[in-house]
Amino acid sequence: MEKALQPPTRERRLNGVSAYLGDVASLIAELEAGPPASRIRTFSQVASDDVSIALRVLADVEGLGIVVHGARGCAGALVRSRPGRPWAVTNLDQRDTILGADGNLARTLRRLHQRHHPWGIVVVATPVVAINNDDIQAVAQELSDELGIPVVELRTDGFRSRIGATGYDIASAALASLMPPQHGRRRDLINLLAFERGPGLTAVAQQLAGLGLEVNLVPAGAGREAFAKAAQAVLSVAVFQDESDVLRRELDRLHRVPFLHLPPPIGALGARRFVEAVAEATERPLPIRIDDRVSADLLEDRRVVIALPPSQALAIAELVVQFGGRIAGISVDWIDSLHVEGLKALTNAATVALHVGAGQAFELVNWLGKIEPDLLIGTPAVAATATRAGITAVAIEGDDLLGAAGETKLATRIGRALAARQNGFTAGLGTSAYRAGWLKRSPDWHIKREVR
Amino acid sequence: MSTNKPKHIAIYGKGGIGKSTTTSNISAALAEAGHRVIQIGCDPKSDSTTILRGGEDLTTVLDSLRDSGRPTIADVSAIGFGGVLCIEAGGPVPGVGCAGRGINAAVDLLHELKLFEEFKPDYVLYDVLGDVVCGGFAVPIRSGIAESAFVVTSSDFMAIFAANNLFKAISKYAPSGGARLGGVIANSIQTPYASALIDDFASRTGTNVVGYVPRSLTVAQSELYGQTVIEAAPASEQADVYRQLARHIAGDHPVSIPKPLNAPALKQWAKQWGDRVFGGAAERRLAEVV
Numbered sequence: 001m002e003k004a005l006q007p008p009t010r011e012r013r014l015n016g017v018s019a020y021l022g023d024v025a026s027l028i029a030e031l032e033a034g035p036p037a038s039r040i041r042t043f044s045q046v047a048s049d050d051v052s053i054a055l056r057v058l059a060d061v062e063g064l065g066i067v068v069h070g071a072r073g074c075a076g077a078l079v080r081s082r083p084g085r086p087w088a089v090t091n092l093d094q095r096d097t098i099l100g101a102d103g104n105l106a107r108t109l110r111r112l113h114q115r116h117h118p119w120g121i122v123v124v125a126t127p128v129v130a131i132n133n134d135d136i137q138a139v140a141q142e143l144s145d146e147l148g149i150p151v152v153e154l155r156t157d158g159f160r161s162r163i164g165a166t167g168y169d170i171a172s173a174a175l176a177s178l179m180p181p182q183h184g185r186r187r188d189l190i191n192l193l194a195f196e197r198g199p200g201l202t203a204v205a206q207q208l209a210g211l212g213l214e215v216n217l218v219p220a221g222a223g224r225e226a227f228a229k230a231a232q233a234v235l236s237v238a239v240f241q242d243e244s245d246v247l248r249r250e251l252d253r254l255h256r257v258p259f260l261h262l263p264p265p266i267g268a269l270g271a272r273r274f275v276e277a278v279a280e281a282t283e284r285p286l287p288i289r290i291d292d293r294v295s296a297d298l299l300e301d302r303r304v305v306i307a308l309p310p311s312q313a314l315a316i317a318e319l320v321v322q323f324g325g326r327i328a329g330i331s332v333d334w335i336d337s338l339h340v341e342g343l344k345a346l347t348n349a350a351t352v353a354l355h356v357g358a359g360q361a362f363e364l365v366n367w368l369g370k371i372e373p374d375l376l377i378g379t380p381a382v383a384a385t386a387t388r389a390g391i392t393a394v395a396i397e398g399d400d401l402l403g404a405a406g407e408t409k410l411a412t413r414i415g416r417a418l419a420a421r422q423n424g425f426t427a428g429l430g431t432s433a434y435r436a437g438w439l440k441r442s443p444d445w446h447i448k449r450e451v452r
Numbered sequence: 453m454s455t456n457k458p459k460h461i462a463i464y465g466k467g468g469i470g471k472s473t474t475t476s477n478i479s480a481a482l483a484e485a486g487h488r489v490i491q492i493g494c495d496p497k498s499d500s501t502t503i504l505r506g507g508e509d510l511t512t513v514l515d516s517l518r519d520s521g522r523p524t525i526a527d528v529s530a531i532g533f534g535g536v537l538c539i540e541a542g543g544p545v546p547g548v549g550c551a552g553r554g555i556n557a558a559v560d561l562l563h564e565l566k567l568f569e570e571f572k573p574d575y576v577l578y579d580v581l582g583d584v585v586c587g588g589f590a591v592p593i594r595s596g597i598a599e600s601a602f603v604v605t606s607s608d609f610m611a612i613f614a615a616n617n618l619f620k621a622i623s624k625y626a627p628s629g630g631a632r633l634g635g636v637i638a639n640s641i642q643t644p645y646a647s648a649l650i651d652d653f654a655s656r657t658g659t660n661v662v663g664y665v666p667r668s669l670t671v672a673q674s675e676l677y678g679q680t681v682i683e684a685a686p687a688s689e690q691a692d693v694y695r696q697l698a699r700h701i702a703g704d705h706p707v708s709i710p711k712p713l714n715a716p717a718l719k720q721w722a723k724q725w726g727d728r729v730f731g732g733a734a735e736r737r738l739a740e741v742v
Binding site: 102133135 | 518547551553
C-alpha cells in the first residue's frame with residue numbers, strides 16, 4: 001500500500017490566514033497576489049490547535065484505538081469522548097523526553113490492544129515528540145506486524161501551524177492510510193466525507209440514498225467496514241470540503257477515487273444542488289424537487305454578522321441574502337485559498353468586514369461593537385459572547401444547517417431571536433466583561449505582522 | 453576541606469578544539485595546587501574527564517538515570533588525578549531523545565543530590581559541548597550556576613564562529629544574572645598569525661585573551677597514556693602553560709559582557725584576515741577559476 005504523505009501546514013499548503021482584520025475584498029486581493037503577509041496575534045487558550053482537532057476527528061471513528069504519545073495533558077481533547085472509546089496516553093515525563101520513549105510507546109500499544117482489541121491504532125505525536133524525535137513509525141511498523149492490525153503514525157506537534165484546521169489534514173492523512181486498496185469499482189457506492197455526525201448529515205445521506213446509491217459515511221461514525229469500502233467508491237463528496245480537503249486528495253492519490261467539488265448542502269437550494277450534482281455525476285435519475293424555502297422578507301434588510309467555520313459561513317451568507325438580509329461582517333477561525341471563490345461570491349465584498357481569529361473573544365466583542373449588526377449567526381460560544389455584548393444572536397452548529405431542514409431550522413431560530421428582541425427580552429444583555437476604555441481601542445491593536 | 457563558597461566556571465568551545473584537554477589540565481593544575489575540584493563534562497560524548505581518570509570507564513548521570521532511576525553521587529562520579537571529582541552528564545543514545553534537556557536534568561540532579569554541599573569543592577569546572585546548540589547546553593551559564601565562562605578557540609574560522617555564538621549566548625543571559633565572560637583561551641597556537649588573529653577577534657568583541665596554549669606533542673603523548681600533561685609531564689613547558697591558566701582562573705579575574713559581531717561583520721572580518729594572511733592570493737586564484 002502506498003504510504004500516506006505528511007501534509008504541510010494550512011499556511012504553507014493553502015496560504016492559510018489565522019489573523020486578519022479588514023474587509024473581504026482586500027483579503028481576496030491579498031490571497032490572489034500570492035502568499036499573504038504572515039500575521040501573528042495574541043495566544044488564546046480557548047482556541048483549538050491541530051492536536052486537539054486531530055484527536056476529535058479520531059475519537060469519532062468507531063472501534064479505532066488512539067494512543068497519544070506525549071504528556072497526559074496532550075490527551076485533554078479525548079476526555080469528553082464517548083465512554084468505552086479505546087484510547088491511552090503514554091504519559092511521557094522528563095526522563096522520556098531526554099532518553100526517548102520508544103519502549104514506553106510499544107508497551108502502551110500492547111496494553112491497549114490487549115484490553116480493547118481495536119481494528120487499528122493511530123499513534124498521535126505531540127509537542128514532546130517534536131523534542132525527543134521518537135521514531136514512532138518504526139515502533140508502529142513493528143507493533144503492526146506483532147499485533148496483526150494496522151498501526152499508523154499521526155505526526156502533529158501543536159506548534160507548526162497556527163491554524164487548528166491543520167489537524168483535519170494530519171488526521172485525514174493518517175485515516176487515509178487505514179483505507180485498504182480494493183479491486184474493482186462499485187458504481188453504486190459513494191463516499192460522503194464528514195467530520196461530524198448528526199441528524200443533518202443523516203438527512204443528506206438519505207437524500208443521496210434516494211438516488212439508489214449506497215452512501216459510505218467516513219470518517220465520522222465510520223468503523224472498519226466503512227474504511228474497507230472507501231477505496232471502491234465511484235466518487236467522494238464532502239459536506240464541508242475545506243475540512244475534508246486532504247482526505248479527498250488522499251483517496252484520489254492512493255485509490256484513484258475522484259472527488260466532486262460541491263458547496264455545502266445547506267438550505268433547500270444548497271441541498272438540492274448537492275443531490276442533483278451527485279445524480280448527474282453518477283448518471284442517476286434526478287430526484288423529486290424539494291421546495292422547503294422560507295419567505296424572503298424574514299430579515300427585512302437587517303445587517304447580519306456570521307461567525308461560523310469558513311465554508312459554513314460562506315454558505316449561510318447565501319441564505320441570509322435569500323432571507324432579505326445584508327451581510328455586514330464575517331468572523332472565521334481561519335481562511336485559506338479554498339475559500340477565495342466563496343468570498344468572491346459575496347455581492348458587496350468591499351463593504352463586508354472580515355475578522356479572522358480563533359478564540360479571541362475580547363477582539364470579537366470590540367469588532368462587533370464597531371459594526372453594530374442587527375443580528376449575529378454563530379457558533380454557540382460566539383453567540384453567547386455576542387449576547388453578553390448586547391447583540392441579538394442565533395446559535396447554530398454545522399450539522400443543524402445541513403439539508404433542506406437546515407434552512408427551516410435557521411429561519412425558526414432567527415424569527416425567535418428577533419421576536420424576543422422586539423418584545424424587550426434582554427436577559428443577560430449589556431453585561432459585557434469589558435470596560436468602555438478597552439472597547440475604544442482599535443480591534444486590531446494586537447495583530448502584528450511577523451518580522452522576518 | 454574547604455569552607456569557602458565554591459567558584460563555578462564554565463568552559464565552552466567548538467567541538468574538537470581541545471576544550472576537554474584544556475579543562476582537564478586546568479582541573480589537574482588546580483588540584484596539584486591543593487584545591488578541591490569537581491569537573492563536570494556536559495557533553496553527550498562523555499569524554500571530558502577521561503584523561504583525569506586514566507581512561508577508565510565512568511557511568512554517566514543519564515546512563516544511571518536510565519538504568520536505576522535514582523542514582524547517588526557515588527554511582528555517577530569517580531576520583532581522578534589529584535582527587536578531582538569527575539562527573540559526566542552523558543546523553544541519550546545518538547539519534548534519540550534530547551541531549552540539551554539531558555544536560556539540564558543532569559545539572560538539576562547534581563544540585564538535588566547536594567553534590568556541592570557534600571564534596572565542598574573550591575572549584576567546579578563545567579566542560580560544555582562546542583557551540584551553544586540549544587538552551588540545554590546554555591544551562592551552566594544561565595540561572596547563575598556559573599559565575600564566569602571561558603571560551604576556548606583556535607585561529608580556525610569555524611572555532612571563531614562558534615566562539616562568537618557563545619558570546620551571543622553570554623550577552624543574552626548575563627544581564628539577567630547569567631555568567632559573564634572571563635576571557636578567551638587561545639588554543640592550538642601553531643601558525644605565526646594565530647595569536648594576532650585571536651587577539652584581534654577578542655579586541656573587536658570587547659574581551660581579552662587570558663592564555664595562549666601552543667600546539668604541543670606533549671599533549672598528544674600524554675593523552676595516549678590517558679593522562680593530563682600535569683600528570684604525565686609535570687616538568688614540561690606545556691604543563692606550566694596550564695598552571696598559569698589555572699592561576700588566572702583561580703584568581704579574581706575580571707569579567708565582561710562580550711559584544712558579539714553580527715554575521716556580515718564576522719564574515720567581513722574573516723575576509724580581511726584572509727587577505728592579510730594570504731595577501732589576497734586566494735581570492736585572485738578563485739577569480740581566475742571563475
